[in-house]
Amino acid sequence: MLKAYYNALTKIKSPMKNLAQHLETIVQEKTTAIKAIQSCQDVENVRIAFCGRKGHIAHLMEQLKDLPIDEKKIYGPRINQLKTDIQQELDALLHTISQEEIAKKNAQQKNFDVTAYRLKELKGTTHIYTQIIEDLENVFISMGYDIIDGPEAENEYNNFEALNIPAHHPAREEEDSFYLKMPGMLLRTQTSSVQARAMKGKTPPIAFFSPGRVYRKEATDQTHDFLFTQAEGLLINKDVSVSNLLATARTFLQKIFEKDDLNIRVRPGYFPFVEPGLEIDASCPFCTQGCSVCKRTGWIELLGSGLIHPNVLKEGGIDPTIYSGFAFGMGIERIAMIKYGINDIRLFHSSKINFLDQF
């Protein structure tokens, strides 16, 4: 408001009747303008309106130069005095107002609630993979198993030959695996590839659990991915039998699904590295009479397993006439999908925060 008023005032160019009258008007205007000042910006506006290059004082000075010398001697000092008075008053006001403005700002800051504008916090959690793998590892550690790692870039020997999968076997077809440019190397297709590595140079008992990523050239859908996570479990000792395998499977599945009455059943299955080969199903952890998770069968397929084939023991440097063992493998995502009701495997490495922060 004040600025607009003084902008208008400075534009008055019509000459006054005489300088005395004009001077009188400017003195009154000055009093009114200074009274209306409320902020530092107002002080600046009034200073420009009165003392600026095109302000009232400059206008009075312009009129002065046309007066006779004796009148110049009277009005010249008066105009200068008016200018000095305005400047002193404005300086004093500026000092007071700026102190008040600082005090006001400080008071506002004192009551500033630092939490009022806090951005929504993104809390990190361990990835669902990490959680389920740690849960599994803890169960196997409690049963005396070692946790071991194997390389994802693996040689054909460990991924196939040592597992009784010879060169002509269909599982070795180029279109099923990601072969690397380095001859004889591929991205491992199963965590069973750690078996030979874990046996060589060791004397039983050997017991390990080994989770890790595997790769298969597969089209992806809700339950299949080209990159997924498996875990391998293996135990070798004297007189290891299918009942040891089944007791171990039942125990760890009960622990993982937190269900003491979870049961298992066995069907024949084929894997070249076990004999006999067994598919192990768990009774549905969510129902007794059939639900959508178990597709109304009451059972869920969970493990490929069996007694380790004598050829595999021999490749690992272990005498199959003295020792026997079992091995089993599982899809980690499959277990997590069942446990947490996840309906699409691709969510696991989607990096979608709204999926991940549920766990």
Ligand code: FA5
């Ligand atoms: C194997 O990979 C064997 N190595 C398992 C095994 C170990 C048998 C030791 C005997 C002794 P299979 O190809 O069925 O088996 O895979 C095991 C699990 O991996 C499956 O049950 C499934 O849960 C998971 N799986 C297989 N293919 C995919 C895929 N494309 N995407 C996601 N999960 C998969």
